[in-house]
Amino acid sequence: MLTVKNIHQYYGGSHILRDVSFEATLGKVTVLLGRNGVGKTTLLKSLMGLVPIKSGSIELEGKPIHKATPYDRARAGIGFVPQGREIFARLTVEENLRMGLAYKSGGTPIPAELFELFPVLKQMINRRGGDLSGGQQQQLAIARALAPKPKLLILDEPTEGIQPSIIKDIGRVIRMLADRGDMAIVLCEQYYDFAQELADDYLVMERGEVIARGLGKDMEAQGVRQLVAI
Ligand SMILES: Nc1ncnc2c1ncn2[C@@H]1O[C@H](COP(=O)(O)OP(=O)(O)OP(=O)(O)O)[C@@H](O)[C@H]1O
Numbered sequence: 708m709l710t711v712k713n714i715h716q717y718y719g720g721s722h723i724l725r726d727v728s729f730e731a732t733l734g735k736v737t738v739l740l741g742r743n744g745v746g747k748t749t750l751l752k753s754l755m756g757l758v759p760i761k762s763g764s765i766e767l768e769g770k771p772i773h774k775a776t777p778y779d780r781a782r783a784g785i786g787f788v789p790q791g792r793e794i795f796a797r798l799t800v801e802e803n804l805r806m807g808l809a810y811k812s813g814g815t816p817i818p819a820e821l822f823e824l825f826p827v828l829k830q831m832i833n834r835r836g837g838d839l840s841g842g843q844q845q846q847l848a849i850a851r852a853l854a855p856k857p858k859l860l861i862l863d864e865p866t867e868g869i870q871p872s873i874i875k876d877i878g879r880v881i882r883m884l885a886d887r888g889d890m891a892i893v894l895c896e897q898y899y900d901f902a903q904e905l906a907d908d909y910l911v912m913e914r915g916e917v918i919a920r921g922l923g924k925d926m927e928a929q930g931v932r933q934l935v936a937i
């Protein structure tokens with residue numbers, strides 16, 4: 708679904724991403740791990756087109772997308788859940804979900820399935836985003852990204868600052884979406900146990916480089932827990 712080849716990215720003179728290559732496959736969760744500041748968010752933003760890459764390529768279903776705008780990448784089927792959620796605090800839950808459909812043709816309904824995945828959003832449909840708890844906001848951010856039915860879902864640290872019961876719910880949804888087989892998922896996570904439970908494939912970054920990769924089931928044996936321990 709997603710093929711990233713040899714990408715390099717700079718913020719001014721700082722070389723942040725160094726020759727990063729990986730793939731994300733339909734039906735699988737690819738987990739991206741790494742300590743603070745190693746370039747995880749920069750990598751995810753470069754997939755979405757929110758930061759430009761200097762060289763390398765990004766392909767979605769075999770088509771190069773690295774020169775496309777974020778808007779066009781969303782239209783091509785990428786859904787993005789940013790770190791810190793970035794929901795619209797002054798808009799209602801319903802309006803936030805509609806924002807996820809903004810580039811679809813007018814009148815595209817909010818898929819009812821989103822409320823099955825996250826029942827709390829139905830109860831809170833007229834509440835303002837800013838009045839939800841952190842966990843509810845995270846569920847809203849995920850639902851907003853799912854609204855246009857992406858083929859690739861990118862999540863940047865969805866468990867950050869969230870209570871355990873909601874982390875469990877979010878984990879169940881991620882697994883279920885992957886198991887349906889029509890979506891590839893890239894999940895950046897610092898919460899090791901959550902990452903390990905969901906990972907079909909994993910990548911570990913350090914200082915902008917991928918320093919380890921493999922199958923999720925081998926993470927423990929390959930010492931990934933120690934690699935990312937703070
Ligand atoms: N807009 C920016 N301008 C300049 N430097 C930046 C910018 N955003 C991030 N950086 C730097 O790039 C590096 C990678 O940051 P990034 O946010 O990608 O890391 P991260 O792995 O997502 O960290 P965290 O785990 O804290 O979210 C850091 O050194 C950071 O200070």
Ligand SMILES: [Mg+2]
Binds near residue numbers: 747863
């Ligand atoms: Mg980050």
